[in-house]
Amino acid sequence: MSALFEPLTLRSLTIPHRAWMAPMCQYSAAPVGPQAGVPTDWHFAHYAARAAGGTGLILTEATAVSPEGRISIADVGLWNDTQTEAFRRIVDFLTEQGTVPCVQLAHAGRKASTDVPWRGGGPVGPEAHGWQTVGPSPLPFSPEHPAPRELTTQEIAEIVEQFAGAARRALAAGFKVAEIHGAHGYLIGEFLSPHANRRTDAYGGSFTNRSRFALEVVDAVRAVWPDELPLFFRISATDWLESDGWTVDDTVRFAALLQEHGVDLLDVSSGGTASGVRIPTGPGYQVPFAARVRAETGLPVAAVGLITGAEQAERIVASGEADAVLLGRELLRNPSWAQHAARELGTRITVPDPYLRAA
Helix, strand or coil: CCCCCCCEEECCEEECCCEEECCCCCCCCECCCCCECCCCHHHHHHHHHHHHCCCCEEEEEEEECCHHHCCECCCCECCCHHHHHHHHHHHHHHHHCCCEEEEEEECCHHHCCECCHHHCCCECCHHHCCCCCEECCCCCCCCCCCCCEECCHHHHHHHHHHHHHHHHHHHHHCCCEEEEEECCCCHHHHHHCCCCCCCCCCCCCCHHHHHHHHHHHHHHHHHHCCCCCCEEEEEECCCCCCCCCCCHHHHHHHHHHHHHCCCCEEEEECCCCCCCCCCCCCCCCCHHHHHHHHHHHCCCEEEECCCCCHHHHHHHHHCCCCCEEEECHHHHHCCCHHHHHHHHCCCCCCCCHHHHHHC
């Protein structure tokens, strides 16, 4: 039996196997008006194809908890009931295919209010449907980005409640797993990293203070998310900075805290907090970070980052480096990756009845 295609049980939920889809923004929602942030037919077709292709768990793209929390003007969100209903259609189809639907709840912080990538992806202002960004400190992400407005403690509390509200809507839409996005230099990651957080109040300075906002979000989401359903957290294991950044040691320490606060799996990525950083990418380059968290804390982990081949994914899971793998661009290239990988590894997974003739 392939280790990659063994089921994984977290709390009362059994995920059919460990080949999962990483969250990837589609930049395909309306930027303004009553359909702003609402998933479209494109989103349905995108996620449905990967479910029909046998993916075990699908993480939605970064789903904003407020209009100002979107990365780009064309991102989806879960701040109103129209969005909830649109997601329910997608979630129902994924569930019918045996795929576990997972929502990624996010706030982009100082990296918000950008255009779509195929128009350059740079920051945009109100004249192009953009808005004033916010962050832990008034430090811009890059020379091209405007300085964010520093959040007050009252505004921090309001954003914590926005995460809880989005989690309630995700549950109403039928999602079985929620993931809190604390990676890639977005708002939660900005609070965690001393590179972006220069506050001197209870939310800045020490490791404990910089972790406070993230843990408050976890507690607020866990309070509304059913005890029987898992909660994930995505983290950048390192800022890839020589000094003044978040480190792998910090990640291991923080992972133990997340476990105490009810997080069931850590989705381990890296980078995104500082601009102009050189990252030594290569096949599976982030897997050692996930492996270290798992070895030192016992918290289940998912590995991500240039995982493309069936044998590569099998080795990661079989060796105990990670409990699951997340594929991103490879699943854009091949929506049926899971079915092809299962055949390559000598096992079988469920194929939709209309496709049986090709199985």
